[in-house]
Amino acid sequence: MKFILIFLILAFAIVAPLIWTTDYWHHLMVLAAIYAIVALGLNFTLGLTGQLSLAQAAFWGIGAYTSALLTVRHELSFWIGLPAAAAVSALFGILLGFPSFKLSGHYLAMTTIGFGIIVRLVLQNETDLTGGADGIAGIPAPTLLGFDIDDNRKFYYFALGFLILLSIVALRVQHSRAGRAFQAIRENEMAASATGVNINRYKLIAFMFSALYAGIAGSLYAHSAGYISPDTFSFDQSVIFLVMLVLGGSGSVYGTLLGAILITFLPEWLRFLKSYYMAVYGAGVLLMMIFLPTGMWGLLEMIHERIIGKPVEVIPPLDRPGEPRKAELSVGAKK
Amino acid sequence: MEILKTIQLSKHFGGLKAVDKVDLSIQKGEIRALIGPNGSGKTTILNILSGIYQPTEGKILFKGMDITGKKPHILVEYGMARTFQNIRLFPELTVLQNVKVGQHCRTKSDLVSIIFGLSGARKEERHIEEKAMQVLEFVGLQDKRNRPAKSLPYGQQRLLELARALATEPELLLLDEPAAGLNPHETEVLDDLLIKIRNQGITLLLVEHDMNLVMGISDYITVLNFGAKIAQGTPEEIQNNPEVIEAYLGKEEVLQT
Amino acid sequence: MDCFLSVVYCNGFRQWTTDNGQRSVDFITFLQLIISGLAMGAIYALVALGFVLIYNAVGIVNFAQGEFIMIPAFFGITALVTWYLPVPVAYSLVLAAMVVFGLVFELIAYYPLRNRPFLPVVISTIGASILLKNLAQNIWGAIPLRFPGLFETGTLNLGGLRIGLQHLLILGVTLILLILQYLLFEKTLLGKKMQATAQDKQTARLMGIPINKMIALTFIYSALLGGVAALLVAPILNVTKDMGGPIALKAFSSSIIGGFGSIPGAILGGLFVGVIEAIAGKYYSAYTDGVAFFVLIAVLLFRPQGIFGERIAEKA
Numbered sequence: 001m002k003f004i005l006i007f008l009i010l011a012f013a014i015v016a017p018l019i020w021t022t023d024y025w026h027h028l029m030v031l032a033a034i035y036a037i038v039a040l041g042l043n044f045t046l047g048l049t050g051q052l053s054l055a056q057a058a059f060w061g062i063g064a065y066t067s068a069l070l071t072v073r074h075e076l077s078f079w080i081g082l083p084a085a086a087a088v089s090a091l092f093g094i095l096l097g098f099p100s101f102k103l104s105g106h107y108l109a110m111t112t113i114g115f116g117i118i119v120r121l122v123l124q125n126e127t128d129l130t131g132g133a134d135g136i137a138g139i140p141a142p143t144l145l146g147f148d149i150d151d152n153r154k155f156y157y158f159a160l161g162f163l164i165l166l167s168i169v170a171l172r173v174q175h176s177r178a179g180r181a182f183q184a185i186r187e188n189e190m191a192a193s194a195t196g197v198n199i200n201r202y203k204l205i206a207f208m209f210s211a212l213y214a215g216i217a218g219s220l221y222a223h224s225a226g227y228i229s230p231d232t233f234s235f236d237q238s239v240i241f242l243v244m245l246v247l248g249g250s251g252s253v254y255g256t257l258l259g260a261i262l263i264t265f266l267p268e269w270l271r272f273l274k275s276y277y278m279a280v281y282g283a284g285v286l287l288m289m290i291f292l293p294t295g296m297w298g299l300l301e302m303i304h305e306r307i308i309g310k311p312v313e314v315i316p317p318l319d320r321p322g323e324p325r326k327a328e329l330s331v332g333a334k335k
Numbered sequence: 336m337e338i339l340k341t342i343q344l345s346k347h348f349g350g351l352k353a354v355d356k357v358d359l360s361i362q363k364g365e366i367r368a369l370i371g372p373n374g375s376g377k378t379t380i381l382n383i384l385s386g387i388y389q390p391t392e393g394k395i396l397f398k399g400m401d402i403t404g405k406k407p408h409i410l411v412e413y414g415m416a417r418t419f420q421n422i423r424l425f426p427e428l429t430v431l432q433n434v435k436v437g438q439h440c441r442t443k444s445d446l447v448s449i450i451f452g453l454s455g456a457r458k459e460e461r462h463i464e465e466k467a468m469q470v471l472e473f474v475g476l477q478d479k480r481n482r483p484a485k486s487l488p489y490g491q492q493r494l495l496e497l498a499r500a501l502a503t504e505p506e507l508l509l510l511d512e513p514a515a516g517l518n519p520h521e522t523e524v525l526d527d528l529l530i531k532i533r534n535q536g537i538t539l540l541l542v543e544h545d546m547n548l549v550m551g552i553s554d555y556i557t558v559l560n561f562g563a564k565i566a567q568g569t570p571e572e573i574q575n576n577p578e579v580i581e582a583y584l585g586k587e588e589v590l591q592t
Numbered sequence: 593m594d595c596f597l598s599v600v601y602c603n604g605f606r607q608w609t610t611d612n613g614q615r616s617v618d619f620i621t622f623l624q625l626i627i628s629g630l631a632m633g634a635i636y637a638l639v640a641l642g643f644v645l646i647y648n649a650v651g652i653v654n655f656a657q658g659e660f661i662m663i664p665a666f667f668g669i670t671a672l673v674t675w676y677l678p679v680p681v682a683y684s685l686v687l688a689a690m691v692v693f694g695l696v697f698e699l700i701a702y703y704p705l706r707n708r709p710f711l712p713v714v715i716s717t718i719g720a721s722i723l724l725k726n727l728a729q730n731i732w733g734a735i736p737l738r739f740p741g742l743f744e745t746g747t748l749n750l751g752g753l754r755i756g757l758q759h760l761l762i763l764g765v766t767l768i769l770l771i772l773q774y775l776l777f778e779k780t781l782l783g784k785k786m787q788a789t790a791q792d793k794q795t796a797r798l799m800g801i802p803i804n805k806m807i808a809l810t811f812i813y814s815a816l817l818g819g820v821a822a823l824l825v826a827p828i829l830n831v832t833k834d835m836g837g838p839i840a841l842k843a844f845s846s847s848i849i850g851g852f853g854s855i856p857g858a859i860l861g862g863l864f865v866g867v868i869e870a871i872a873g874k875y876y877s878a879y880t881d882g883v884a885f886f887v888l889i890a891v892l893l894f895r896p897q898g899i900f901g902e903r904i905a906e907k908a
Contacts, residue, residue, distance in 0.1 A: 046711075052711070102893075103892060107848060107852070110848055113885075114845065114886075114889050115889070121881060121882045172452060173446070175460075176444065177435075177460075177463065178446060178449060180428075181436070183427075184436045187424075190419075192425075192436070193406070194387070194416075194419075194423075195416075195436050195437055195500070195503060196412060196416075196437070197439055198406075198408045199408070205446070235837070235841070236837075239718055242715070242718070246711060246715045250711070275729075276726070276730060278726035279727045281726075282725070285718065285723075286700070286701060287719075288719075289719060290716065293712050
């Protein structure tokens with residue numbers, strides 16, 4: 001059942017560019033794939049670990065600039081720019097993870113906002129390094145096995161490949177001991193620590209992952225757009241990533257993907273509202289929070305449960321004393 | 336053999352001496368109860384032992400190692416686990432996931448083998464699953480494994496917290512009022528369970544107000560009052576100790592048991 | 593990794609050495625900087641107060657706080673420019689409109705979510721912010737507008753020390769407002785009820801205080817503070833849909849720098865950020881907008897309870 005669903009979604013993702021054939025729609029699809037990667041990154045910090053980070057656009061920008069500068073100024077290959085973007089961004093991610101040892105909630109959020117604003121100011125003002133407000137133009141298209149990925153349709157499949165890979169990585173991490181450690185921190189820090197989770201270490205890892213994903217997405221963005229400027233990587237963009245995550249379903253990989261796609265295409269579907277579409281979009285976000293507290297994914301799960309029906313569980317009472325227990329404890333002391 | 340020893344353990348909050356020069360010596364395999372009137376420093380001692388508080392003075396030796404000032408997760412790795420007075424579960428995670436977190440410190444798959452799905456990581460994940468199921472069966476929660484922890488009734492939440500602590504494979508288990516809020520039947524089940532845990536070779540140190548439970552299962556009892564140790568002995572000795580009776584003055588159920 | 597940082601410093605240093613030749617940093621210039629810094633700081637303080645009061649009342653940081661300045665600024669333009677109303681009437685009308693605005697905002701963006709964890713509420717205020725900004729753009733257009741000030745470019749000359757009249761007005765009005773607020777919170781029953789609600793909702797409810805009403809009043813008061821801040825600062829800024837965001841973020845930083853959750857902390861933090869920004873902005877003009885955040889990060893790392901705060905209250 002689950003595999004059929006995943007197969008259908010994948011099939012749809014693959015034929016989508018053949019259904020909507022204009023270059024503009026292909027461009028939106030590229031954006032959706034890239035945004036989804038950034039939002040998947042944010043799912044590590046906020047969704048799984050519960051650390052409210054609003055610097056996601058800054059990591060995205062760091063990735064985009066690293067890759068753009070290496071390929072434009074130093075004429076290196078995209079295949080060097082991309083890992084470099086991921087690495088530089090991840091390093092900044094770890095750096096921003098340190099304040100999370102001491103700070104939580106709104107304090108941490110404000111620190112990450114501050115970091116994002118400073119990054120953007122550096123991009124804007126350090127003209128020698130970053131090209132300043134004019135940005136960087138002429139970023140080359142990537143080549144894959146001798147093929148130039150030089151239009152939006154090709155780039156969509158290219159980015160989709162990354163998105164699928166990174167979604168698999170995210171799912172694997174989430175369902176591993178590391179993923180459980182993240183979630184334990186989100187649920188109760190003290191209990192996580194008293195259950196053997198090194199909370200500082202896993203907070204750093206979560207920040208590293210979130211920046212790593214954003215860095216990769218940044219590189220993809222730079223090479224698909226061919227031109228980048230500081231304005232793209234603003235605080236407002238970080239907020240949009242946050243909205244994607246929470247509207248889709250924070251903590252769930254599928255929900256995050258859904259949120260990213262929804263938020264990328266929603267303004268297009270609202271175009272008929274003319275100049276009011278952004279206002280309606282804001283109102284939509286507000287209303288969804290009021291009526292869909294668990295995000296779109298939560299809603300789908302609920303509908304699914306309604307249709308299939310909840311598995312009926314027989315809930316036996318606690319074992320009566322004297323009754324034989326089903327198993328003996330074999331977890332005893334280690335040596 | 337001595338598993339845990341404290342030497343002149345003290346914790347001051349400003350001018351208040353919450354714990355005052357307490358010497359404890361706990362033998363491997365015993366069930367030790369820490370009792371005393373409210374505010375006598377029992378929970379504070381548990382919080383120091385499990386690394387949540389730093390002691391103001393004094394030393395803690397665990398299996399002969401000085402563990403004073405170590406962080407909680409390190410202590411779990413050394414073999415010390417705990418539960419909390421006001422249950423601290425991972426409410427949104429399932430029952431099984433809660434217990435699986437307990438296996439965290441006993442497993443070591445790194446991110447690379449997780450991301451690439453290497454066979455070592457897969458094998459370990461299966462092992463974690465088996466281990467967690469064993470522990471759940473031990474406390475009798477195996478049928479609830481896929482429910483979110485927050486949906487369990489109170490008594491079962493206590494059992495789940497115990498299961499999570501057991502999943503860390505401890506040698507010493509610190510229990511902060513495990514029977515608080517349980518009905519008589521549930522307390523009986525717990526009583527049974529604690530003895531079974533001890534029979535597995537795990538040492539138990541519990542803070543508890545339910546005197547029936549304490550007198551029934553403890554090998555030794557340490558009594559605290561105003562942060563200081565005032566008595567220590569077998570349940571029988573403690574029940575007849577005049578100083579203890581005075582400390583509990585008015586608490587007649589102590590005398591009756 | 594630290595190449596970014598060192599570049600920041602090098603660049604700043606270059607500006608310092610090259611520009612400094614013709615610019616003698618004498619005492620009077622310095623005083624002027626302090627005064628204009630204090631004036632901007634007073635605006636941050638008012639907005640920071642708006643944040644803190646809402647935070648204390650409902651535990652939520654309102655990400656639409658910037659719109660609490662942007663909206664009244666546009667209201668003011670409509671009243672003063674379009675309707676050509678006399679200043680006292682126009683200003684009163686703006687403040688009255690803000691009372692309604694605060695209430696409506698509370699009823700839509702907060703009240704339906706009052707029993708939810710903080711993140712959905714934060715997102716809902718973000719949604720409200722997007723909605724308000726784009727409504728404003730539809731109503732008043734995308735071109736920056738000028739808000740007619742009381743004094744235009746008037747300055748007061750005190751033996752070489754030139755002080756902008758608008759700056760003086762900001763400082764004076766803020767001072768009076770803070771005194772009134774002190775009287776409201778400390779000397780009136782209503783103020784005490786609002787404080788009690790902020791400190792402990794359960795107990796306040798048990799004491800028979802209508803806490804939902806108090807929370808609504810807090811939002812209204814916060815909107816009024818935004819209205820006053822807007823009337824004061826709009827004449828020295830461009831009025832656009834995005835004018836509120838940067839002010840709000842700096843005000844939010846100020847409140848943390850001062851000690852989050854503390855009313856004096858918000859005021860002192862705002863003034864402090866205003867002054868530091870004015871002085872630093874003189875020499876690192878490109879980074880003026882970053883100053884508040886550099887200070888914020890430094891404070892959070894070394895003194896998380898804030899410069900003037902006594903303890904860190906939040907452990908979310």
